[in-house]
Amino acid sequence: MSDRVVPPAARQRRRPTKQGVVLSAELIVGTALRLIEEHGADALSVRRLGRALGADPSALYRYFRHTDDLMLAVADELIGRSLRSWRPTGDWAADLRDLGLRMHAGALAHPRAATLSAHRVTGRAHEIQAVESILGVLRRAGFPDAEAVRIYHAFVDQALAFGALDSAGTALPRAAREAEAEVWRTTYGRLPAETHPHIAATARHLVASMRTSSYPAALDLFLAAARTRLGQLRARTGDARPH
Amino acid sequence: MSDRVVPPAARQRRRPTKQGVVLSAELIVGTALRLIEEHGADALSVRRLGRALGADPSALYRYFRHTDDLMLAVADELIGRSLRSWRPTGDWAADLRDLGLRMHAGALAHPRAATLSAHRVTGRAHEIQAVESILGVLRRAGFPDAEAVRIYHAFVDQALAFGALDSAGTALPRAAREAEAEVWRTTYGRLPAETHPHIAATARHLVASMRTSSYPAALDLFLAAARTRLGQLRARTGDARPH
DNA sequence: ACCTTATGACAACACCGTTGACCTGTTAAG
DNA sequence: CTTAACAGGTCAACGGTGTTGTCATAAGGT
Incomplete structure (x- = not known):
């Protein structure tokens, strides 16, 4: 049953759930984000999401083909929220720094979505907007096109990669995170100088x-x-503009 | 039942499984790695791993406390394989460059395992050795301790993060990868200069x-x-050593 | 007021990680 | 050479997961 999902535009009959909720893609995505923020990434399952919405889990499959599909929608919403208020100031380095930190923070706020979407090119509006902005900053700063692209690529990948890396860390179950801290404190903190001088x-x-x-x-x-x-x-x- | 796992050194009675396989931590890790490479990260479950080994799934809990534990062992094995043949030459920048490229290549060689394990601290032998090596390179180069740690941290995370990012790309199904290239060629390649001057x-x-x-x-x-x-x-x- | 059908609900399927209880072959002691 | 202890493999069960086939019903156009 692959045609279960109906494009949002064609949706017409807004029948409420048994518990009186009128579903929509936006409501589902928003609830998913809220669920992740409030109870951690592993709180997001189709069944729990259904429960939180007041709907049967299977109803969600009228809006998203599968969980990945839902997570991509969440990710898209994420890009929008992270960069919504960014404005270039004219100081290219400061602008890039701000952008990088925003992308990173956005990823950290929604770990599961970030890890899923970090390595995908969506080609959607928000993404295109971001690419255009960053390239603009670099070209206005004076980087020639080839160099601007090289730096753009490294910059974006670095932000995405660190975002994914760090959010994977925060997405870990609480027990695992504590175990990691423990490893650093005990294992690495107690290696003898004879065998591991630099760590010690x-x-x-x-x-x-x-x-x-x-x-x-x-x-x-x-x-x-x-x-x-x-x-x-x-x-x-021979250009002598200040930087 | 938390004392189910016996440290490998103390293991003595090597009783074969019903299907005649003699288990060991090494065999399990190796099989897990093979399973991941051959059938994708989703193919790694305790039950499937048990089947692949010819043992009851629950037997694995005599060797690893839980799946996470097993994944850490897999990650450490990966580190070991990537850095096995690395030797420092004395040129710190060249050494770091070599190390970074090896870690990245190691991740690309085992994409699915890398994406699963990039963000974990294993605290195991191979990892400890890598940490010690990198810190050694930096401190011998002349970085003071605090700075050496800062640079070490950024260096390692960068290698891991890009490794994970890039291997996530190669681990995508062929169709998805082609779709991505297509997005770049058509969507981004054809944006009009009026609306997106920098991309154009x-x-x-x-x-x-x-x-x-x-x-x-x-x-x-x-x-x-x-x-x-x-x-x-x-x-x-006031130090004037050459770099 | 009727009919169509979109959409939510239900139940079932095939998995998953993990654990407690059990059984048995290996091994070391006598 | 026998025997008793117990490490380590097996079994069955629990509560979770994503997903789908089927059905009932209320919404909305006519």
Whole structure:
């Protein structure tokens, strides 16, 4: 039964659920997001979502072909929410930094959706808008086209990849997350200097650092490198604009 | 029943399964890896793994506390295989570059396993050795401890994150991968300059760039930034060693 | 007011991870 | 060489999951 899903435009009979809820794709996506935020990523199952909506689980299959389909819709909503309020200021590095942090934060807020969508090109409105914005920032900064694309690609992939990586961490069941912290504290924190001198020497820093995301640091390194690169390009072409 | 798992050293009675297989942690991990590669990440379940091994699913719980435990072992095995033949040369940047590319290649070689395991801290032998090696390279290069840890963290996460991102791409079903390329060629390749000037101006480069991984570029930017950082640190401390 | 049919509900299917109880072959001690 | 302990494989069950075939009914056009 593959034609169970009806395109939203063609939907006409708005019959309420037994419990009196009128379903819609938007309501389902919104409830899914709420469920994830309130009770963690593993709280999202078709059955629980149905329960939260006040509908039979199978009713959702009138709106989404399967769970992946639903998660992609959630992801799309996510892009929109993350970048809705972003505006370029003219300082290209600051703009990119802001964008990167927003994308990363958006991913962290909705881990399951992020891990699912990080590696997919949707070609939908929000995504196109983001691509255009980033390329604009880079070209206005003075990067020649080929270089702008190279930097754009690395920038976006880095944001997506770290977003997925870090949100996978937060999506772990609570027990597993605590186990990870424990591993750093006990296993790595107690290796003897004779066998593992470098870990032993930096154990204190390691334990502290591993509790937080390395994305801000990685992003800043990235921007620093891009700034240097731009300087080289300008020197070569005799352009002396400040950066 | 939490004391079901017996440490491998203490294991003595090697009783074969009904189907004549003698189990071991190594055999289980190896079979899991094979299963994932051959039939996709979804093919890995305790029950299927048991069937593939010729043992009752519950027998695996004598070797691993739960599925997560098993996945960590698989992840560690993956790290071990990727870095087995790496040797430091003394040129820290070249060494890191080599390491990063190996980790990335290792992830690509086992895409489905990589996507499952990239974000976990295993605390096992191979991982510990990798941490020690990377920290060693950085500290010998002259990075002070706090900085070495910061750079280590960003470096490792970048390699893992891009590894996961890129292998998620290659792990997609063929049809989905072709659809993605199609999106770039048609959707992005044909946006009019009036509405999307930056995409239109760089479309040619975009289509070409998106076909390949951005990790090498990102890695080189990372190393360039680290080199600059090291230079600043040396200038500040009056150290004039060459880089 | 009637008919069509979209849409929600129900029940069932085939899986999943995990555990407690059981059974038996291996091994070490006598 | 026998025997008793127990490690380790097996079985059955629990409560969960996504998904689908079928049915009932209320909404909306006529």
